[in-house]
Amino acid sequence: MPRPKRIRKVTNPPHFKGFKPMGILPDKPPVVLNYEEYEAIRLNDFELKGHVEAAMIMEVSRPTYTRIYESARRKVAMAFVNGQAIVFEGGKVYFDSEWYRCNNCGCFFNHPQKDQEVTHCALCHSTDIRIFSDKEEEKQIEDIYICPCCGQEKIHDENNPCNEELCPDCNCKMIRKGILSNKRPIETKI
């Protein structure tokens, strides 16, 4: 059995259903262009991103992206030459939009109307907003150290090596907060 297809991320789905040729009767079956193929053309030929960058945006490997793109171009060429209609349909995709965080009220919000610029928080209308990414959250966890014995938390000091960080209360070696769940508390003798 082949490996299941990785689910492709589509950040900007088309807001119309497809194209049809002018001046001829639609007697031929339409060409079905998947959403992932539309996205591949959009990233490469409209936003002028390289294959490596576009692949990262769609969360697939670079060869997979190139394969999607190749298939998309062939379908578009086929529709052009044969005078077939194009419909956007299907594909193993999910739709995602960027998330923003408001520094004023602490809420997260996304922005489905992509043609408009994001200027203020959707909830409290504050202009103190920034784009939120998962990487940012991961970094925050890495910077916090926790004592496995008493649970005290401490923010990592850049100047101190992390393996020498000791809990001020019970003198335990502190560990990174994110990995606490898979480590048992280490008791040190005093």
Place this chain on the structure above:
Amino acid sequence: MKVAITSTGNSPDSMIDSRFGRCSYFVIYDTENQSTEYIPNPNRDSIEGAGPASVELVASKGVTKVISGEFGAKVKSIFDQLQVQLIMINSQDKSISDIIQLLNNQH
């Protein structure tokens, strides 16, 4: 513009519900005439598919913003297609009237 807020009760003092699909009530707030409507969620105890069913209910009211604590993966993609804006609030100690007040802050 209509805004949907997930709520734990049917009064302005009730707290925001942190789940979307299985919240107790939906509050539909109209920013134009400041009216509120409380709709009990029929999908509250469903085992499967509560999210998409709730999306359908909320979308039928014509809302453009939805405020809740969290949204599932299925819900996010449907709302994205419907061009509905999602707002996540992490703190659970905000009441419906607090949120309505925040929404009215503009202008």
